[in-house]
Amino acid sequence: MRAGANTAGTAGRRTRVHVVSDVHGNTEALARAGDGADALICLGDLVLFLDYADHSRGIFPDLFGVENADRIVALRTARRFEEARAFGRQLWQGMDRNAAITEAVRRQYAEMFAALPTPTYATYGNVDIPALWPEYAAPGTTVLDGERVEIGGRVFGFVGGGLHTPMRTPYEIDDEEYAAKIEAVGEVDVLCTHIPPEVPELVYDTVARRFERGSRALLDAIRRTRPRYSLFGHVHQPLARRMRIGATECVNVGHFASTGRPWAMQW
Numbered sequence: 001m002r003a004g005a006n007t008a009g010t011a012g013r014r015t016r017v018h019v020v021s022d023v024h025g026n027t028e029a030l031a032r033a034g035d036g037a038d039a040l041i042c043l044g045d046l047v048l049f050l051d052y053a054d055h056s057r058g059i060f061p062d063l064f065g066v067e068n069a070d071r072i073v074a075l076r077t078a079r080r081f082e083e084a085r086a087f088g089r090q091l092w093q094g095m096d097r098n099a100a101i102t103e104a105v106r107r108q109y110a111e112m113f114a115a116l117p118t119p120t121y122a123t124y125g126n127v128d129i130p131a132l133w134p135e136y137a138a139p140g141t142t143v144l145d146g147e148r149v150e151i152g153g154r155v156f157g158f159v160g161g162g163l164h165t166p167m168r169t170p171y172e173i174d175d176e177e178y179a180a181k182i183e184a185v186g187e188v189d190v191l192c193t194h195i196p197p198e199v200p201e202l203v204y205d206t207v208a209r210r211f212e213r214g215s216r217a218l219l220d221a222i223r224r225t226r227p228r229y230s231l232f233g234h235v236h237q238p239l240a241r242r243m244r245i246g247a248t249e250c251v252n253v254g255h256f257a258s259t260g261r262p263w264a265m266q267w
Contacts, residue, residue: 012061013251015152017183018262019195021057021233021252022125024048027111029260037264039151043233043253044125044160044194046112047105052077052208053258059104064091077208081166083198105129108137116141125194126162126169126234131235146181148188152267157185159193162234163213179217187225196232197222197250201240208237222248229265 025048038166051057055069057098066125068091075084109132116122118140124130128146137143143160161171185191196202198214205212212235222230225256226247237253243250255264 009197012267016266017151018264019231020256020262021045022236022257023112025108026257026259026260027115029256030112033262037228038133040117040120041124041192042120043192044123045127045233047127049109049127059101063100068093090188091185096198105132113137118195121195123158123192124160124171126171128169144160149183154189156192156211157188159185162195163215165213181218190229190231193218193232195234197230198250199247201236201243202250202252203235204239206237206239207254
């Protein structure tokens with residue numbers, strides 16, 4: 001277990017932690033997310049590739065324009081993924097896709113990591129590029145994936161990334177690899193992940209009108225190890241933002257890109 005930078009809870013006063021997820025380029029709000037807290041937790045998805053609410057924002061429209069962004073959103077929303085991929089391949093013809101995306105992501109990461117307060121504890125979202133994080137994470141930012149840390153006398157476990165989907169986002173992994181990271185975390189007070197446990201009310205997006213990928217291994221771990229909290233993001237407009245599974249309060253901490261408000265916990 002890594003030693004936590006903040007041990008306020010063991011010093012006789014209350015500890016306050018703010019939690020965000022799905023930042024998607026909202027650097028301005030991210031710079032204020034830790035105000036009044038002893039620590040900030042970030043559950044990933046810093047990158048904004050394409051804003052489904054405002055098609056003019058993100059890497060995709062910057063490269064190809066709003067009209068093409070409108071079209072690819074329409075195809076994906078209709079679950080016509082093969083057509084969307086074919087359309088994307090057509091747009092990328094003659095371009096070095098990896099180089100263009102990496103350059104754009106680097107610009108976003110430079111701004112967002114600079115905005116993170118100290119201390120921050122962070123894990124990856126499914127649209128993040130983990131290989132780039134060491135270049136931008138300052139000493140006050142601790143990156144964890146399949147690892148534990150103590151904050152204010154409580155043990156927090158972190159598991160980043162998502163599971164394979166037709167969207168083929170950058171950090172999607174096999175169910176077995178994800179389950180191994182959950183197992184490595186073990187028993188904790190607070191289990192922090194990017195994706196939710198596989199419960200219909202928690203994985204269904206009411207605006208996109210589809211089920212996102214949740215983790216069965218995460219659900220099993222919640223039932224088996226009974227953490228105080230399971231915190232996650234990923235689903236922007238879920239049927240239920242929180243529910244209890246046995247002894248565990250499961251909380252979708254919110255789509256920070258749109259709300260600009262962190263979820264707070266205090267003990």
